[in-house]
Amino acid sequence: MEFEGILFDCDGVLVDSEKIYVAVEREHLARIGLHYPLDDYLDRFQGLGSDDFWSALDEDHRALGKGPLPESFGPELDAATMERIEKEISDIAGIKELLEAHEGPRAVASSSRLNRLISKLTHTGLLAYFDPHVYSGEQVKNGKPAPDLFLFAASRLGIDPAATLVIEDSANGVKAGLAAGMTVWGFVGGGHTHDGHTAQLEAAGAHKVVSSHDNLAELLTSGRALT
Numbered sequence: 001m002e003f004e005g006i007l008f009d010c011d012g013v014l015v016d017s018e019k020i021y022v023a024v025e026r027e028h029l030a031r032i033g034l035h036y037p038l039d040d041y042l043d044r045f046q047g048l049g050s051d052d053f054w055s056a057l058d059e060d061h062r063a064l065g066k067g068p069l070p071e072s073f074g075p076e077l078d079a080a081t082m083e084r085i086e087k088e089i090s091d092i093a094g095i096k097e098l099l100e101a102h103e104g105p106r107a108v109a110s111s112s113r114l115n116r117l118i119s120k121l122t123h124t125g126l127l128a129y130f131d132p133h134v135y136s137g138e139q140v141k142n143g144k145p146a147p148d149l150f151l152f153a154a155s156r157l158g159i160d161p162a163a164t165l166v167i168e169d170s171a172n173g174v175k176a177g178l179a180a181g182m183t184v185w186g187f188v189g190g191g192h193t194h195d196g197h198t199a200q201l202e203a204a205g206a207h208k209v210v211s212s213h214d215n216l217a218e219l220l221t222s223g224r225a226l227t
Contacts, residue, residue, distance in 0.1 A: 049143015
């Protein structure tokens with residue numbers, strides 16, 4: 001089928017930041033007694049809306065008999081993450097070439113806070129490819145895996161959800177796209193890709209999984225972009 005437009009997640013799809021978030025988060029969580037195997041952490045938390053993420057962590061911390069998360073935990077984690085993001089962030093290989101070649105409506109639809117989203121896209125030179133269609137989970141009631149953000153982005157683009165393609169690297173993002181009635185392709189071309197990543201996205205319901213932006217571009221231009 002031909003898609004009316006494409007919605008891209010940001011972290012791990014456009015910018016290679018997901019590996020930084022995951023590393024810093026797991027390191028800081030381990031310091032307060034919350035230890036998660038990598039696959040379990042990614043399956044449960046990656047792509048999750050911010051409120052749900054913090055709520056789940058607080059619940060896990062309380063389950064250890066330690067009470068609520070320490071008040072200093074959030075600000076310390078935020079500062080450590082942004083320090084590394086500013087030093088290490090880059091766009092994912094092939095994305096600029098794909099965006100140069102792509103014609104048609106497109107948007108970013110990410111769980112990241114809007115100001116951070118704009119900053120990451122600006123820093124990597126990607127903002128101009130999407131502006132003003134950059135949307136955050138802050139702008140909707142329910143974050144991923146609920147469909148709200150993808151439906152919001154599609155409405156802003158003026159495209160039919162049923163004719164919309166979503167590119168996602170997380171199980172929660174895949175579930176959100178499917179709940180929105182969209183075609184969802186998993187993406188495993190980021191630096192955080194791990195053994196089992198493809199299977200994880202397929203288990204969440206991704207219609208197909210692509211290994212790189214070169215692979216994605218080929219599918220979009222070869223006539224093989226079928227669900």
